[in-house]
Amino acid sequence: MKRSKKDLLSFILIFVFSGLAIYGAFVFLKQKTSFDPKKTKLRIYTNVEYGFQFQYPDSIWGTILEVQHSPGDACLHEVRSEHLDPNIEIDIFKNVKGIKDIPGLEKMILKLFGIPDWEKVSGGFPCGLNDINETDIDGHAAIIFNYTECDENSAPGGSVVQVFVCSPKYIFKMSLEGNVEMGDWLLNTFKTIDD
Numbered sequence: 001m002k003r004s005k006k007d008l009l010s011f012i013l014i015f016v017f018s019g020l021a022i023y024g025a026f027v028f029l030k031q032k033t034s035f036d037p038k039k040t041k042l043r044i045y046t047n048v049e050y051g052f053q054f055q056y057p058d059s060i061w062g063t064i065l066e067v068q069h070s071p072g073d074a075c076l077h078e079v080r081s082e083h084l085d086p087n088i089e090i091d092i093f094k095n096v097k098g099i100k101d102i103p104g105l106e107k108m109i110l111k112l113f114g115i116p117d118w119e120k121v122s123g124g125f126p127c128g129l130n131d132i133n134e135t136d137i138d139g140h141a142a143i144i145f146n147y148t149e150c151d152e153n154s155a156p157g158g159s160v161v162q163v164f165v166c167s168p169k170y171i172f173k174m175s176l177e178g179n180v181e182m183g184d185w186l187l188n189t190f191k192t193i194d195d
Helices: 002-033 102-113 118-124 180-189
Strands: 042-047 052-057 064-068 075-081 087-094 129-137 140-150 156-166 170-177
Touching (some): 042 075, 052 180, 102 140, 102 170, 156 180, 170 180
Antiparallel strands (some): 042 052, 087 170, 129 140, 156 170
């Protein structure tokens, strides 16, 4: 009888500690993916050379990294978060055609993705395009894509928000993976400077 009480006590302790470990992992992951700008320390990233700024949660994204591209690349400059889950990446292109409206932005996106016409845009996203919105961000024409990313086996993965904003000098392609709420919030803080 003593042996069975000891076994039962061991079983209960293992069950309790397993439950605590699972709960701890759940709380950690929830903190990592939930985002409340009122409870998060925010910083402002400003890039004077390319004329834009946005607020970001440094506890989630870490340091903002910059990558200067080689002359001749379509993308001039890249800004991205140090941490990859969720991550932000902003690619900057020269607005050589002076695009300032939605039809011009659509043509640029088609060329960038190598898609023949706007009716085939949904086929250009690997797992599926959830929706496209034409809008205005900080007084500039913008197009927002919400789509589902695929893994190497074409299985649906996480959600991605991709936004194109045209300013008089540059076109900004912002991609945010993993947290749509954070993507929406970022868009509301994105500003162009020195237009």
